[in-house]
Amino acid sequence: MAITGNSGIILTTVEEVLSWSRRNSLWPVSIGLACCAIEMMHTAASRFDTDRLGIIFRGSPRQADVLIVAGTVVNKVAPMLKLIYEQMPDPKWVISMGGCASGGGPFPTYSTLQGVDRIIPVDVYIPGCPPTPQALLWGIIQLQKKIKEKKEGKELKEIPIRVPTESKPIKQI
Amino acid sequence: MVKLKYVERPKLNLIEKLFFLDFIKGLKVTFKNLIKRTVTTKYPYEKLTPPKRFRGTHAHRVKDGNEPPSFSVLEKFMDINTGESRCVACYMCQQACPVPSLFRIEAIQLPNGKKKVVRFDMNLLNCLYCGLCVDACPVDCLIMTDIYETAKYQREKCVIHMDDMSERGKDFDRRRLKEPDRIWIDDQERIKLWGQIKWS
Ligand code: SF4
Ligand code: SF4
Numbered sequence A: 001m002a003i004t005g006n007s008g009i010i011l012t013t014v015e016e017v018l019s020w021s022r023r024n025s026l027w028p029v030s031i032g033l034a035c036c037a038i039e040m041m042h043t044a045a046s047r048f049d050t051d052r053l054g055i056i057f058r059g060s061p062r063q064a065d066v067l068i069v070a071g072t073v074v075n076k077v078a079p080m081l082k083l084i085y086e087q088m089p090d091p092k093w094v095i096s097m098g099g100c101a102s103g104g105g106p107f108p109t110y111s112t113l114q115g116v117d118r119i120i121p122v123d124v125y126i127p128g129c130p131p132t133p134q135a136l137l138w139g140i141i142q143l144q145k146k147i148k149e150k151k152e153g154k155e156l157k158e159i160p161i162r163v164p165t166e167s168k169p170i171k172q173i
Numbered sequence B: 001m002v003k004l005k006y007v008e009r010p011k012l013n014l015i016e017k018l019f020f021l022d023f024i025k026g027l028k029v030t031f032k033n034l035i036k037r038t039v040t041t042k043y044p045y046e047k048l049t050p051p052k053r054f055r056g057t058h059a060h061r062v063k064d065g066n067e068p069p070s071f072s073v074l075e076k077f078m079d080i081n082t083g084e085s086r087c088v089a090c091y092m093c094q095q096a097c098p099v100p101s102l103f104r105i106e107a108i109q110l111p112n113g114k115k116k117v118v119r120f121d122m123n124l125l126n127c128l129y130c131g132l133c134v135d136a137c138p139v140d141c142l143i144m145t146d147i148y149e150t151a152k153y154q155r156e157k158c159v160i161h162m163d164d165m166s167e168r169g170k171d172f173d174r175r176r177l178k179e180p181d182r183i184w185i186d187d188q189e190r191i192k193l194w195g196q197i198k199w200s
């Protein structure tokens, strides 16, 4: 129970409770687009049981609040993905799993969307092809940290506002 | 022609009907699994050590006296101090890579005629983690480490640079250079969980 900013003691407490409950019950939509989805299934299975962290895969976007984009987003499937994202109720977060979803991956071709952040805002990028289940869990823990810090108003400089980022060239030295 | 075989349902006697004996037999399996140790790894608190050959984030070995003989030939033309990455900018890794555009390697010629690598960037978001670049490197510079916790909030943070790759390489060599090359580090634990794996 912290009094931060000028939003008053009751509102901060309510926000803290909301943030706590949100970050401990992240329900992702069960949608897999390519090979990364296999590793996502592995994460949900008993070896790295995601139910421990309150992550339960839902069949409908209306009941979910995280979208794990696992796999290659080709141009044909991109409108469908956008529709699913828009059907999810607020607040919602997006994890971009694997190289394909984050930046085109090994397919720099005409038919592949070069990064899912061109159509929907992304919160956490996980490089890997595919990322191991531990890496995905680490990404989910990073997202939980982000939800927590966003609420408290700390380190907002490091955490970007959720707008689609443009693909940038590699930094010059 | 499909042949059908009809199986009679076994007749249950009165005691079996009254006390659900078959049901209890089935539940025995459930209870056995309830008490048994689970295979679940409690991830953030308990981490599996990946094998030495795990293909994780890339790193650069540094010049530390353990170089292969091919390095001493090329060293004459290079400006590399001890403790710096031993990359000689030969572009072999880029040639071998299925997605060459993820590398950004640049080298300059110093006034004394030696070559210096000024830039070695890799965009890990385009990488397949196939390890072909590691096999191609002639001076055993580029390696893959056991680091997989690389989730980032920004896309540009997924690009790795020469200095942090050298740091990672130093760290990896300090931890695991002397380790024998085996599949899993905790073999005894794994035998307990899944039994002995027989290699042919
Ligand atoms: S990043 Fe690799 S594993 Fe994941 S969908 Fe793309 S090709 Fe498949
Ligand atoms: S691991 Fe494969 S895809 Fe990645 S940089 Fe090396 S050769 Fe290229």
Ligand code: SF4
Residues within 6 Å of the ligand: B086, B087, B088, B089, B090, B091, B092, B093, B094, B105, B136, B137, B138, B139, B140, B141, B142
């Ligand atoms: S193959 Fe090895 S030495 Fe050659 S540019 Fe790549 S990392 Fe440097």
